[in-house]
Amino acid sequence: LQDKLDKALHNISGRGKITEINVAETVKEIRRALVDADVNYKVAKDLTKRVQDKAIGENVLTSLTPGQLMTKIVHDELVDLMGGSQEGVNLSGKPTVILIAGLQGSGKTTFSGKLANYLKQKRSKKPLLVACDIYRPAAIDQLKVLGTQINIPVYTEEENKNPVAIAENAINYAKSNGFDTIIVDTAGRLAIDEQMMNEIKSVHQTIKPTETLFVVDSMTGQDAVNTAKAFNDTLNFDGVVLTKLDGDTRGGAALTIRSVVEKPIKFISTGEKMEALDLFYPERMADRILGMGDVVSLVERAQEQFDEEEAKKLHKKIAKNEFGFDDFLKQINQIKKMGNMKDLMGMIPGVGKAIKDVDINDDAFKHIEAIIHSMTPEERRRPSIINMPRKQRIAKGSGRKLEDVNALMKQFDQMGKMMKMMQGPQGKQMMQMMSK
Ligand code: GDP
Ligand code: MG
Incomplete structure (x- = not known):
């Protein structure tokens, strides 16, 4: 029973008013989780600021399931930040x-x-692969091997050292040979450098691609962002491909890149096999990022702490005889929010018995609320001052009978006594007796 009481107090008191401090703490934890998942600090900070505003606006922690609601807010913000919906590759060129x-x-x-x-x-296209990496002969072979594997032709000019010319020739070849899609694989460097940028720029300007995709290794974390920015400044690319997202690589880079270059992530690559390619869905990535930081459990932990504090406050009030009708009203409001009222009420000593045979519906609460609302603040704080004239006034004001007011006063009194007893040494004794 002690457990039950604790649980009841915990339940009814835990859903009380949430202060901005509670939300702020929770949000801080979420931010830490995001940074742990490789999200850039500033991006995480901006995001959690928005989450905080929303959480306070929606009274998150007073809801039935604060953990879930909070997670939903974070999830939605993540999805938003990653562009909202899936953006496919533009295939409208001819070719x-x-x-x-x-x-x-x-x-x-x-x-x-x-x-x-x-x-x-998947798209019933007839693609041609073009090898424009002129610096590494092995790169051309690599593409040829892949082409053979997936049964797709690869255009190469082994002696030609001009990627612009190769690309142009390939497009002409494709046109006259019935290919509708040309994929031009280019050379990269280990780091951003001017020659590489100039080369890709002139290929870009000459062939005027329908779609330019920037490929980035998601394992490179924050570097990926700088690289993305440099390529975007030069090429103004259309979309991003995040590779090496297999294993336990975190998705945080996706978020950061998206918010820094404001271009959609279109594909994610999740392995070395040719089939390991997925369209990018912001929803799924949000799940992945959230899963990494385990935001749900963070929120729940914060909520538990909050519950305990509130429960302690309530205990103190009861002990000091300060439990008043405002507290009672608060409890009722919280119970109403929680649903499954009879079960919950049954857990509250005194109340449980009093309402056992009552068909609980909102009306039952409405009467009680009406009566309490007709009390003055002073009366709510110190119910002992409610004498007969006051009772009559309250009955009149609430449109209830004097008996109803009396009944409520009695219930309240019983509840207070019971709660107090439960907390004292007698209560513990009694509890022990009852549990035997
Ligand atoms: P490039 O230099 O940009 O053309 O990169 P490559 O396509 O040659 O890939 C470099 C290395 O990364 C190779 O060993 C690939 O097999 C490997 N790789 C590429 N994509 C993925 C991926 O999504 N997951 C994993 N695990 N490895 C990948
Ligand atoms: Mg290559």
Whole structure:
């Protein structure tokens, strides 16, 4: 029973008013979780600020399921930040030309193969792969191997050292050979450098791609953001491909890149196999990021702390005989919010018995509330001053009978006594007796 009482107090008191401090603490924890998931600090800070405003606006922690609601707010903000919905690749060109750019090792060549495979299998396209990495002969071979694997032709000019010319020739070849989609794989460097940028820029200007995709390794964390920014400044690309999102790589980079360059992430690459390519869905990435930081449990922990504090406050009030009708009203409001009222009421000593045979509906509460609302603040704080004339006035004001007011006073009195007893040494004794 002690457990039950604690639980009841915990339940009814835990849903009380939430202060901004509680939300702020929770939000701080969420921010930490996001940063842990590789989200850039500033992005995480802006995001959690918006979450905080929303949470206070929606009275999150007074809701039935603060953890879930809070998570939903964070989730929605993440989705928003990542563009809201899936954005596909633009295939409207005649033919469609797709330029693939990014640093060396980011996964361009692998992605080129995957994209060709996807377009052929899922979009019924007839793609041509073009090898424009003139610096590494192995890169050309790599694309050829992939092409053979997925049964898609690869255009190469092994002796030609001019990527612009190769790309142009490839497009002409594609046009006269019935290919509708051309995927141009380019050379990258280990870091951003001027020569690489100039080269990709002139390819871009010459072939005027339908779609330019920037490929970035999600494992590079914050560096990915700087790289994305540099490429975007040069190419004004159309979309981002996040690679190496397999294993336990965190998705935080997705969020940061999106908010820094304001371009949609279109694909995610999740392995070395040609099938390991997914369209990017903000919803799913939000789930992934949230899963990493386990925001739900953070919120729940914060909520528990809050519950305990509130319960302690209530205990103190009861002990000091300060439990008044305003507190009673608060309890009723919270109970109403919680639903499943009879069960919950049954857990409150005194109240449980009093309402056992009552058919609980909102009307039952309405009468009680009406009566309490007709009391003055002083009367609510110190119910002992409510004498007969006051009772009559309250009855009149609330449109109830004098008996109703008396009944409520009696219930309240019993409840107060019972609650107090439960807390004292007698209560503990009694509890022990009862549990035997
Ligand atoms: P490029 O230099 O940009 O063309 O990069 P590559 O396509 O050659 O990829 C570099 C390395 O990363 C290769 O070993 C790939 O197999 C590997 N790789 C590419 N994409 C992925 C991915 O999504 N997941 C994993 N685990 N490895 C990848
Ligand atoms: Mg390559």
